[in-house]
Structures are given as C-alpha cells and as structure tokens.
Amino acid sequence: MPTKTASKRSSGTKQSAQRRVTEVVAPENERPMRKTIDLGDIEDLQILNEEGEVDEALDPNLSEDELKKIHRAMVMTRKFDIRMLAMQRQGEMGTFAPGLGQEATQIGQVYPLNAKDWFSPSYRSFGAQLWRGWTLDGLMLLWAGYYEGFEIPEGINDTPFSIVIGSHVLPATGLGMAAKIRGDKSVVVTNFGDGASSQGAVAEAFNFASVYKAPVIFVLENNGWAISIPAEKQAAVREFARRGAGFGIPSIRVDGNDILGMIVASQQAADHGRAGKGPYLVEAVTYRMSVHTTADDPKVYRKEDEVKAWEAKCPIRRFEIYLRNKGILDDADFERIGKECEAEILEAREKFRARAKAKPREVFDYLYTEMPPELKEQQEEYFRKLDRKGVE
Amino acid sequence: MPQMTMVQALNLALDQSMESDDRVCLMGEDIGVNGGVFRVTQNLLKKYGENRVMDTPLAECSIIGTAVGMAMYGLKPVPEIQFSGFTMQAFDQIEQNMARMRNRSRGRYPISMVMRAPYGGGIRAVEHHSESREAYWAHTPGLKCVIPSGPRNARALLKAAIDDPDPVVFYEPKAVYRAFKEDVPDEPESMEIGKAKVAREGNDLTMIAWGAMMRPAAEAADDLADLHGIDVELIDLLSIKPMDTETIVNSVSKTGRCLIVQEAPQTCSVASEIIARLNEKAFEYLIAPIKRVSGYDIIFPYYQTEQHYLPDPDTVIEAAKDVMAWE
Ligand SMILES: Cc1ncc(C[n+]2csc(CCOP(=O)(O)OP(=O)(O)O)c2C)c(N)n1
Numbered sequence: 117m118p119t120k121t122a123s124k125r126s127s128g129t130k131q132s133a134q135r136r137v138t139e140v141v142a143p144e145n146e147r148p149m150r151k152t153i154d155l156g157d158i159e160d161l162q163i164l165n166e167e168g169e170v171d172e173a174l175d176p177n178l179s180e181d182e183l184k185k186i187h188r189a190m191v192m193t194r195k196f197d198i199r200m201l202a203m204q205r206q207g208e209m210g211t212f213a214p215g216l217g218q219e220a221t222q223i224g225q226v227y228p229l230n231a232k233d234w235f236s237p238s239y240r241s242f243g244a245q246l247w248r249g250w251t252l253d254g255l256m257l258l259w260a261g262y263y264e265g266f267e268i269p270e271g272i273n274d275t276p277f278s279i280v281i282g283s284h285v286l287p288a289t290g291l292g293m294a295a296k297i298r299g300d301k302s303v304v305v306t307n308f309g310d311g312a313s314s315q316g317a318v319a320e321a322f323n324f325a326s327v328y329k330a331p332v333i334f335v336l337e338n339n340g341w342a343i344s345i346p347a348e349k350q351a352a353v354r355e356f357a358r359r360g361a362g363f364g365i366p367s368i369r370v371d372g373n374d375i376l377g378m379i380v381a382s383q384q385a386a387d388h389g390r391a392g393k394g395p396y397l398v399e400a401v402t403y404r405m406s407v408h409t410t411a412d413d414p415k416v417y418r419k420e421d422e423v424k425a426w427e428a429k430c431p432i433r434r435f436e437i438y439l440r441n442k443g444i445l446d447d448a449d450f451e452r453i454g455k456e457c458e459a460e461i462l463e464a465r466e467k468f469r470a471r472a473k474a475k476p477r478e479v480f481d482y483l484y485t486e487m488p489p490e491l492k493e494q495q496e497e498y499f500r501k502l503d504r505k506g507v508e
Numbered sequence: 509m510p511q512m513t514m515v516q517a518l519n520l521a522l523d524q525s526m527e528s529d530d531r532v533c534l535m536g537e538d539i540g541v542n543g544g545v546f547r548v549t550q551n552l553l554k555k556y557g558e559n560r561v562m563d564t565p566l567a568e569c570s571i572i573g574t575a576v577g578m579a580m581y582g583l584k585p586v587p588e589i590q591f592s593g594f595t596m597q598a599f600d601q602i603e604q605n606m607a608r609m610r611n612r613s614r615g616r617y618p619i620s621m622v623m624r625a626p627y628g629g630g631i632r633a634v635e636h637h638s639e640s641r642e643a644y645w646a647h648t649p650g651l652k653c654v655i656p657s658g659p660r661n662a663r664a665l666l667k668a669a670i671d672d673p674d675p676v677v678f679y680e681p682k683a684v685y686r687a688f689k690e691d692v693p694d695e696p697e698s699m700e701i702g703k704a705k706v707a708r709e710g711n712d713l714t715m716i717a718w719g720a721m722m723r724p725a726a727e728a729a730d731d732l733a734d735l736h737g738i739d740v741e742l743i744d745l746l747s748i749k750p751m752d753t754e755t756i757v758n759s760v761s762k763t764g765r766c767l768i769v770q771e772a773p774q775t776c777s778v779a780s781e782i783i784a785r786l787n788e789k790a791f792e793y794l795i796a797p798i799k800r801v802s803g804y805d806i807i808f809p810y811y812q813t814e815q816h817y818l819p820d821p822d823t824v825i826e827a828a829k830d831v832m833a834w835e
Binding site: 210211239260261262263279280281282283311312314315316317342343344345349350351411412416417474475476478479480483490491494495498501502504505507 | 537538540541542543545563565566567569570593594596597632633634635636637774775804805806807809810811812813816817822823826
C-alpha cells in the first residue's frame with residue numbers, strides 16, 4: 117500500500133507545544149470501499165532548534181548541575197574526537213572513526229541509563245562510552261590496537277563496541293529478553309547506523325524484541341551517510357523511524373543534534389521498557405561531519421556545501437546558547453571548560469603512552485575458559501618463535 | 509607492458525570483462541561513486557553506468573542472494589564483499605543458493621558469478637578485517653575458490669573466474685594490493701582455474717603457498733638457497749578448489765620433502781587437505797614428515813601483535829631446516 121508523508125513541521129518560532137508527527141496515511145482512494153490499515157503516527161521531536169530556541173512546553177527542565185554535566189560531556193566528546201584524529205595523523209593511533217557533530221545523539225541516548233542497564237554500541241560511540249564510564253586512555257588503547265582497551269570498566273554492563281555492522285543488535289536483544297525473563301528492571305540501549313538498518317539481522321532483532329516485549333531501545337543513528345552511500349540510497353523511505361511500525365514497535369524520530377530532544381526521547385523509550393511494554397525505536401537524525409574513518413576520503417563522494425549546511429546545526433553551539441540564555445554558563449565558562457577537557461585528554465594521553473605496550477604473548481588468551489591441550493601445543497610453538505625473535 | 513599494482517590489474521580485468529560482455533555487472537558497498545574502499549572498481553561506474561555498477565545498501569546477505577538471482581536470469585554478477593570477514597553475513601546465501609542452485613535445478617540454472625573479497629592480515633586493520641577463511645569455501649561443495657599472489661596472475665585469474673560457468677570465490681590478498689608492481693599486458697590474459705604454478709624450480713624441498721604467503725615463502729626460498737644451500741621448489745597454489753594435486757604430487761615425488769605456508773588457522777585448513785592428498789598419492793616418496801607453517805587456531809590478533817601471528821621468512825626458514833634434518 118503506498119503511503120504519503122505529511123509533515124506538520126511548523127516553521128520558525130518555538131512557542132508551539134505541539135509535538136510534530138509524521139503521518140503515515142493512505143492516499144486518497146478512488147474506490148472508497150477498499151479498507152486501509154492504520155500504521156499509527158510517528159512522532160517527530162525537536163525541543164532545541166538550530167538557533168538555540170527552546171520549546172518551553174517540552175523542555176525537560178533538568179537541574180543546573182545536570183545541564184552542566186551534559187554540556188561538559190559533549191565538549192569532552194568533541195575534544196577527544198579532535199585529539200584522536202590528530203594522534204592518528206601523527207602516527208600514534210590506528211584507524212579511527214570520528215563522531216564529530218553527533219555529540220548530542222551520543223550523550224542523549226545513554227542519559228536515562230543507570231549502571232545496571234546495558235549499553236551495546238557500534239564503533240562510533242566513544243561519547244556515550246565516556247559517559248558510561250569508559251576511560252579516555254582505555255579508549256585510546258583500544259583504537260591504537262592494544263587488547264587492554266577492550267577491558268569493560270567495573271560496575272557497568274556494557275558490551276565491546278561492534279565493528280561488524282549490525283551484528284551486535286541481536287545479542288543486545290537477547291540481553292533484553294534475559295532481563296525480562298529474570299524479572300529485572302534493566303533496559304538495553306543499542307545503537308547502529310542508517311547503513312546498519314539494511315542488515316537482515318537488525319530487522320530480525322526488531323521482530324524478536326517486539327514478539328518477546330524485550331526492553332530494548334534501538335537507537336538508529338541516521339547520520340546521512342554509510343561511508344559513501346547516502347541515506348537516500350540506503351533506503352527508499354526518508355524516515356527510518358517508519359521501520360518500527362511494521363514490527364509493532366513504537367517509534368520516534370528526533371533531531372539528533374538537539375540534546376534535550378534526545379534526552380526526552382530516550383527517557384520515554386526507557387520508561388516504556390521499564391514498564392514492561394517492550395522495545396522502542398529512536399531514529400536520531402544527525403550528520404557525520406567528518407570522515408567515515410581515517411582511511412576514508414569523503415571528497416570523492418560528497419559535496420562540501422552539504423557539510424557546511426550542517427555546521428549551522430551544531431549540537432554544542434545550540435546547547436551553549438540555551439545555557440547562556442538560562443544564565444547557567446557564559447562564554448568565559450565555555451572557554452574554561454574547553455581547556456579543562458583538553459588538559460584532561462592530554463593527561464590521559466600520557467597514561468596511554470605509558471600503557472601502550474604490545475603484548476604478543478597474550479594472543480592466545482581469553483579464547484576458552486580452559487585452553488585445550490592441542491591449542492596449548494600451538495601456543496608453546498608460538499612462544500618458541502617469539503623467543504627466537506627475541507620478542508618479550 | 510604497463511607496470512601495475514594488483515589493485516590496478518584487478519580493475520583492468522573487470523573493465524575488460526565488462527567491455528566484452530554486457531552481462532557482467534558489479535555490485536557491492538561503496539564500489540560505485542567511491543570506486544571501492546580499496547579502489548578496485550574505480551571509474552567503472554562512470555564508464556558503465558548504474559545498472560552495471562551498483563552501489564548497494566549495506567547488506568551482504570542481500571548482495572549475494574540477489575546476485576544469485578541475477579545469475580539465474582543469465583547475468584554474470586561480480587559482487588564485492590568489502591572485507592572477507594563480512595562474507596559471514598552472506599553465508600546463508602553462499603551455502604544454500606550460490607553453491608547449490610545448479611545442482612538443485614538439475615543443471616537448469618548454472619550460477620556463473622564471482623564473489624570478490626579482500627582477505628588476510630598485515631595492513632594494521634581493526635578487528636574482523638584480517639581473517640583468512642578460504643577453507644570454508646573449499647569445504648562447500650559446488651564452489652570454486654581461487655587466490656592470486658601478484659598483479660599479473662590476479663588479472664588473469666579474475667578473467668578466468670568471470671568466464672567460468674560456475675560460482676567462484678575470488679579471494680584477494682589485500683596485503684599485496686599495493687605492495688609491488690608487475691608488468692601486465694594490455695591484451696586480455698586468462699589462466700586455467702585448477703592449475704598451480706611452479707614459481708621456482710628446485711630439487712631439495714617442495715614449498716607450497718598461495719596469496720599473500722607467496723612473498724615470505726619466496727623470500728625464504730631465496731635465503732635457503734643463498735645461505736643454507738637448500739634448493740627449494742616453490743609452488744604457487746593459485747586455485748584452492750579445484751586443487752592441482754598433480755603438480756604438487758609431481759614436485760614432492762621429486763623432492764621427497766614438503767613444507768606448506770599458510771596464513772589461515774591450522775585445524776581443518778587447506779594445508780591439512782594438501783597433507784592428506786600427499787599422504788594418499790606421494791607417501792612412498794616422502795623422506796620427511798610434511799610440515800606446515802600456519803596461522804594458529806586463535807582469533808586473528810589485534811594489529812599491534814599481528815606481525816607475530818603471520819608466518820614470516822625466518823619462521824619458514826627454521827621450518828625448512830627441520831624438514832631437511834630428516835635423513
Ligand atoms: C557487516 C559489515 N559490512 C561492511 C562493513 C564495512 N563498513 C564499516 S562501516 C560501514 C558503513 C556503516 O554505515 P552506518 O551503519 O550508517 O554507520 P556510520 O558509519 O555512518 O556511523 C561499512 C560498510 C562492516 N564493518 N561490517
């Protein structure tokens with residue numbers, strides 16, 4: 117059945133308390149006897165617009181302390197990003213996937229989580245990982261190719277980030293199913309890209325989560341691109357949030373560069389899961405401002421103008437306008453916070469440098485609970501090879 | 509003859525096959541506008557258009573599954589899987605349809621398609637980007653699997669794979685992609701699938717390798733001759749399945765000794781199969797047990813340590829000396 121999108125996006129002012137919806141409606145029908153199926157409305161949420169104007173009726177009115185903490189996390193994410201890129205260019209870091217411009221999407225999605233909840237991210241998630249408690253130097257180790265970087269910080273239930281596109285979404289769904297079986301109130305947030313949404317495994321995860329009413333929050337980060345493939349070529353519909361409807365998953369489309377919108381949407385999704393109502397799909401509409409990874413050259417496939425246009429939608433800038441207008445932080449504070457974050461990162465870099473020692477003797481570890489004798493034999497042979505080469 | 513890298517040679521083979529046969533079409537992630545993440549398909553979209561060079565959504569299972577359908581219709585799809593690690597997403601379609609459709613349709617639908625995928629380690633890639641799983645494809649009835657080792661044979665072998673009436677897994681050693689150049693003739697050049705090549709003749713020891721392992725093997729063979737007086741016959745396997753048992757058996761019948769160098773994990777590997785065949789067909793000629801220098805049965809190490817995992821010339825030389833120690 118063909119559908120038509122009628123977006124009731126009101127232009128300009130932010131006075132309206134109306135949340136906008138993307139209607140999924142059937143076309144005018146020439147044969148009125150034919151019935152249509154109601155697929156439900158999909159909410160399209162923005163609270164803080166590009167100019168930093170807030171829709172007051174929707175403002176979650178977080179405390180000053182909370183707002184400051186969120187702001188700092190977003191700045192830290194950006195500074196880390198820039199530093200990692202520099203380190204890569206200087207030969208100190210491996211292939212790295214920057215998240216420039218996606219800071220609100222990152223912090224917002226994990227904001228409602230507590231330590232016992234689960235977070236199962238894809239690779240472009242260091243912002244959210246830092247919020248969850250992963251350390252700066254740990255993430256540096258990870259991206260620089262050292263095993264220690266994979267160590268999951270004590271006290272949180274996170275999974276290693278996934279590099280194989282979409283493959284983590286099914287295990288994340290299983291986590292949600294298990295939480296439900298055990299009667300726990302934990303929820304699972306799992307994120308993936310617009311590209312990943314094309315994977316069969318992701319569709320299968322939607323179905324399982326929905327059938328078993330698993331408390332899984334699917335955060336689909338629509339950043340416009342999957343390496344060189346624009347979202348328009350990835351899917352024939354513009355709103356990925358529509359994907360939920362066919363699986364019976366309530367869905368919301370949110371301005372992923374609006375931290376308040378992201379927090380409200382994620383909170384509502386988490387509440388839904390905790391109430392035993394099952395999964396939720398959050399499409400965060402954002403933009404990959406930087407290269408896909410340091411191995412990529414976007415000049416080959418996308419126009420600079422497009423990137424420029426998104427600069428105006430910067431999630432940090434608009435949040436700073438909001439904070440300034442509320443009298444919570446001023447320009448001097450912003451400068452100070454930037455410097456503090458930078459200093460913290462440089463300190464972490466020193467720690468990283470001290471820890472950055474390859475440990476070739478570890479490559480057989482953690483494969484089995486108990487190493488089978490035949491593997492032990494291979495390990496011994498490998499150790500002899502290292503001995504011969506004088507490798508520690 | 510122009511000098512080319514393996515990337516350029518593969519591009520040339522694709523270009524010439526597309527030029528001469530309009531049934532040949534390419535599909536894959538980032539292969540069109542971007543020209544492939546390794547640039548193997550560069551400029552082909554411009555030349556042949558969107559119907560024949562398809563930038564697909566991000567779904568390997570869909571890529572291989574739909575390629576099978578296109579092959580059934582009579583096209584000759586050459587899908588690219590961006591890294592061989594992601595062929596796992598397509599395993600269902602490879603095993604159930606690509607490998608079996610000809611048989612299940614009693615010959616009605618031959619699947620003339622080539623699944624290209626860069627494999628192997630050595631380029632400091634992130635996790636899941638360095639595996640060598642050629643044994644999976646050799647193990648699947650109905651598939652062929654070939655692996656070139658240099659620009660010139662890559663070009664010829666890719667043409668042969670595209671011209672083949674059956675499904676071929678074409679594994680590209682990405683460590684070799686830009687490692688060196690070779691003369692590659694302008695004229696289309698092909699080679700027989702199922703034939704190995706004696707890359708260096710010798711009388712003391714047969715060494716067998718393929719893909720990226722040909723380089724450390726060749727280097728070791730040179731050193732063994734120069735420094736240890738051991739005359740190695742080096743065989744470039746080229747075709748994993750079908751395998752050129754005859755060339756291997758002939759060589760080992762002559763030398764009486766054999767060393768296999770492979771990057772893949774050891775258990776149930778291609779090396780295991782070579783040893784089994786030699787056991788069946790050349791046992792009476794063997795002077796020493798056949799040895800393998802192999803990857804280990806572990807997950808491919810993170811890249812700070814990958815160089816220790818990968819077979820290197822020194823390790824090959826040590827192993828060769830072991831084999832030679834048998835009287
Ligand atoms: C299964 C699989 N196929 C292909 C790749 C190679 N690859 C890495 S990232 C990427 C694009 C991902 O795009 P998207 O899901 O939109 O996430 P984004 O990178 O934009 O955050 C591709 C094709 C992979 N890592 N895993």
